[in-house]
């Protein structure tokens with residue numbers, strides 16, 4: 001039986017342990033910008049027995065999910081102090097991806113991860129990179145630590161629920177010239193452009209459609225029900241088995257193909273919504289295309 005080795009740690013360090021020219025495929029859903037804290041930070045200095053946590057945020061009655069985490073022996077999210085613990089002065093060291101101070105730092109970090117695994121990729125490798133988006137909610141600060149006057153969670157977040165939302169999501173403390181309050185930040189697109197500018201091939205924008213999305217309480221835009229997955233490559237030519245992911249034809253196409261006179265039929269002018277320029281559309285006997293909209297089953 002083939003052995004599987006799991007490398008656990010900061011991806012920037014762990015990728016370096018891999019052999020050059022050894023990766024066929026990268027599939028990742030890295031943390032999205034400023035949305036979640038996975039609780040992987042470590043503390044330096046301060047008091048050893050200090051929990052570095054806001055105990056007022058932890059109770060059986062909290063509705064943010066911390067109660068559940070607490071029952072499992074730990075807490076995540078806004079119960080953890082993010083920079084310096086005000087109780088003991090310990091400093092938080094956090095190599096977590098996604099909690100960068102600005103979206104520009106997030107883009108730079110993404111490019112850095114790609115540059116780190118570039119020599120490890122085979123020439124034929126593909127990368128499937130899932131990135132979600134969020135809305136910009138600027139929250140002005142009113143004290144030295146950068147705490148928020150209004151400690152509400154970002155109401156426009158696509159995170160879907162309040163659990164684990166980063167209290168100090170630093171993006172909320174940044175006012176950008178180019179992104180206004182309430183603007184969709186367009187993070188997935190910025191990631192793709194940053195990678196393209198760094199020399200990577202952006203080969204497809206795949207829409208991950210969620211037909212049963214988490215309801216959003218907003219009343220001035222549609223509820224978001226998709227995320228993006230970028231198909232990215234190092235080279236123009238790479239391994240891609242399009243036959244393997246073709247979908248079967250629908251029942252109606254199968255019935256159409258059973259018509260006796262099919263070879264003599266003119267076909268339809270309406271192919272591709274009337275945009276087909278090289279003749280009429282005829283029923284096709286092969287499998288359906290491998291489409292760039294994927295749906296949760």
Ligand SMILES: C[S@@+](CC[C@H](N)C(=O)[O-])C[C@H]1O[C@@H](n2cnc3c(N)ncnc32)[C@H](O)[C@@H]1O
Pocket residue numbers: 009010011012028029030031032038040095096097098
């Ligand atoms: C959106 S989750 C991905 C979950 C994963 N797809 C799964 O199904 O289990 C992002 C994960 O990236 C991890 N992470 C954050 N920063 C990281 C880093 N620098 N190196 C490696 N993993 C990191 C987080 O701890 C979290 O588990």
